[in-house]
Amino acid sequence: MTAAVTQDARTRVLRAAVELFAKQGYDGTSVAQVISQAGVAKGGFYHHFTSKEALLYEVYGDLITRQLAAMDAIVARGSAPGETLRALIADLVESTAASAQQALVFWREQHKLGDERTEQYRRARRRYHDTVTNLIRDGQSAGSFAAVASPEMVTFTIFGVINELPLWYRPQGRKRPAQIATELADFVLAALAVPA
Amino acid sequence: MTAAVTQDARTRVLRAAVELFAKQGYDGTSVAQVISQAGVAKGGFYHHFTSKEALLYEVYGDLITRQLAAMDAIVARGSAPGETLRALIADLVESTAASAQQALVFWREQHKLGDERTEQYRRARRRYHDTVTNLIRDGQSAGSFAAVASPEMVTFTIFGVINELPLWYRPQGRKRPAQIATELADFVLAALAVPA
DNA sequence: CCCTATGGACCGACCGGTCGGTCCGCAAGT
DNA sequence: ACTTGCGGACCGACCGGTCGGTCCATAGGG
Structure with missing residues (x-):
């Protein structure tokens, strides 16, 4: 609804994850790297995704x-x-x-x-x-x-x-x-x- | 020459690594898993290979x-x-x-x-x-x-x-x-x- | 005020790699 | 033939650091 001026955190995490997983592989990418690139803190990440694996599924x-x-x-x-x-x-x-x-x-x-x-x-x-x-x-x-x-x-x-x-x-x-x-x-x- | 009754440690490590890397990926496999399957201790592994990465190259x-x-x-x-x-x-x-x-x-x-x-x-x-x-x-x-x-x-x-x-x-x-x-x-x- | 979204300190487990030491086959010395 | 010494193979406890994941404080819109 609200056309966010920047994408919401969830979308940013997904985009960062696709890019990093493609470049480094899933196991080779840490959650810390993903949230850093997405501009989100640890808590924010685990608010939207139940685990790192769940993130992979969505990707x-x-x-x-x-x-x-x-x-x-x-x-x-x-x-x-x-x-x-x-x-x-x-x-x-x-x-x-x-x-x-x-x-x-x-x-x-x-x-x-x-x-x-x-x-x-x-x-x-x-x-x-x-x-x-x-x-x-x-x-x-x-x-x-x-x-x-x-x-x-x-x-x-x-x-x-x-x-x-x-x-x-x-x-x-x-x-x-x-x-x-x-x-x-x-x-x-x-x-x-x-x-x- | 001497037909070893069991293969030497180096060969066993290599075989275990191929199998585990193929199944779980390189990043998804720990050195501990490799040496456990190969029946070699940590020190033995690093006696033959300079690093986990070197093992991947040989594979x-x-x-x-x-x-x-x-x-x-x-x-x-x-x-x-x-x-x-x-x-x-x-x-x-x-x-x-x-x-x-x-x-x-x-x-x-x-x-x-x-x-x-x-x-x-x-x-x-x-x-x-x-x-x-x-x-x-x-x-x-x-x-x-x-x-x-x-x-x-x-x-x-x-x-x-x-x-x-x-x-x-x-x-x-x-x-x-x-x-x-x-x-x-x-x-x-x-x-x-x-x-x- | 409560509920959703977020931040960041923090946790124990496990990671790759190091290190001092043991074991043993073998060649030289006697 | 027995002893001695040496070098490579191998062991396993241990290291600092990083991992995925938890927890609680807080902010702000309804």
Whole structure:
């Protein structure tokens, strides 16, 4: 409501955490560093977050939720396999590039996700993974895609590039996210193209 | 020579470190955990290693060196681009699968590589990367490969899957490393195939 | 006045690393 | 063949400092 002249403490903490976790890793970042960069005292931090771990969950939960919602919307269109795959790649690449730091933190720290609360993030990613695999498998069965490799291998390849994108993508770089997405989709669809 | 009934302490420490770093991350693993699993006391550890960081360097240095040497040998054969690319993929996949934990540790902790000593690991990976990129670029110029995507994008894709292989590869799984390598090479070469 | 938001002193546990010392295989001295 | 001395492998108590987390005082809007 009140348009705060500076962001509220909670938001500042979240932003500082994303930046520091991306740069130094979760275990390599102390709560003291986070609150110092956010301009908040210890008490203020623990007023908003129950623990350092809770902070980590919040950092990567948001991106995954958005990507999953976008996936559902794209699949719901019911387009041809090739078109659907292209749209999925485009959204994944662009949302990952737009939130590269969150994506990097999730990717690097996902092995810390062990408890009940975070298992759902794993399941979310798993669902995304399975959806793409099924899309490719169905496309191959229907003859829209060539059976040049197993659906699993193709899926691992697609997610492999995208998951590592935060490591090499630079917002100031030559290539815009849309162009990266196009190139990747071209590459994948060329491999899956059925011989004329 | 003397087939030690138990490995020497140094080797046990190294093995324990790889395992724990892969499971919990470098910062998430204490020296106390490493020495406990290795069955060595604190003093014994610091007799063999100057610091915890030095231990990390040793854990991932060896694999990179071997992969780079294999790459040089393959390139030196001077085979056709397609054949060379297939051989590089095969070696990368198989060596990564065989040393999945080291590969995982390197990939997850590479952002910690900042000092002089470790910069060489970065350069080694960079050289591997550039070699593949040039191979694809030359192949495209010569007409052996289709210009379906930029050489950089193709390279990122290949290394993307392979770097994430430790996350999903299971030695007891259905697919042998050689089969994974074949599938991946088939996929990549299908995309790069020039239309007949 | 109470309730939410915040500050900062403070806590015990644990961190990476040090240090003085023990143990033992082995080669030289006799 | 027995003794002596030495050097490297290894031990575990201990260090200062930092960790994540707690607690209470306080400020200020309703």
